[in-house]
Amino acid sequence: MSETMDHNNVAVEEKMSCWLKEETRVLAEDYIDFCTGIQRTPPSESAEAMRRLAKELELQYRSKFLSLSDSFLSTCGPNPEPSACLRSIMTKMVEDGKLNWGRIVSLFAFTGVVAAQIFSREDGVKSCRRLAETIADYLGEEKSDWLLENGGWDGFCKFFHTGHVSRESSMKTALFAAAGVGLAGLTFLLVR
Numbered sequence: 480m481s482e483t484m485d486h487n488n489v490a491v492e493e494k495m496s497c498w499l500k501e502e503t504r505v506l507a508e509d510y511i512d513f514c515t516g517i518q519r520t521p522p523s524e525s526a527e528a529m530r531r532l533a534k535e536l537e538l539q540y541r542s543k544f545l546s547l548s549d550s551f552l553s554t555c556g557p558n559p560e561p562s563a564c565l566r567s568i569m570t571k572m573v574e575d576g577k578l579n580w581g582r583i584v585s586l587f588a589f590t591g592v593v594a595a596q597i598f599s600r601e602d603g604v605k606s607c608r609r610l611a612e613t614i615a616d617y618l619g620e621e622k623s624d625w626l627l628e629n630g631g632w633d634g635f636c637k638f639f640h641t642g643h644v645s646r647e648s649s650m651k652t653a654l655f656a657a658a659g660v661g662l663a664g665l666t667f668l669l670v671r
Contacts, residue, residue, distance in 0.1 A: 500619025502632050507587070507611035514591030515598040515607060525632035528639040533588040544592045551593055561593055562609035569617045578625050580635055583618070590614060 502523075509526040510533060512519070521527040537544050555564040569586060594607045618626060630637060 499623050499626055499631055500615050503619035503626075504611055504615035506632060507590070507614040508608070510587050510591055511594040511607050511611050514595045516595075523632070523636075525636040525639075528636050529584070529587055532584050532639065533591060536584055537588040537592060540588075544589060547589060548592045548596055551589075552596060560609075561597060561606055562613040565590065565593070565610055565613045566617060569614075573622070578622060580629070580638060583635075586614070 502525075505522055506526050506529060509519075509522055510529055513521075513530050513534075521530060551564060551568070552561065555561050572582065572586065590610055594610055597603045597606050600606070626632075626634075629635070
């Protein structure tokens, strides 16, 4: 009986992980498409919230994001494969164990700036898709426990829409401060 329950629990966890990874991929693709000028209706409330927050963060720190993106792309080499570099950055960014929505928003904002810069290259569309897949693999698989503990993308959306992150709220300030820490971490990782 216990083996059956363990098997069922593993099956449920695998199903949740696949669903979370797919939802993360759709969210990442939507944000990258949005940043590269592909206009369409956001596929979900969480995609709309991510667009709003990450773009606002990007605008607030525009010159810093552009500088980091340039460093990032030059670090990847003459024929950059940014998805491999992005995976390394994501891993290092949260190796202190302090993943939070602010760091995730800063990751999306940064990736959107990178995507906008590589989109016009010959292989830009493929590279942008690989960036979205990399985010989905990392957040949807490796950080799925954290995402599930925090309500998944519905939790992100609830965090955003329940007044926690209204235009002038202290929680938005805290979220952007956490994103700023993520941005500072990106700076440290890319400049050393």
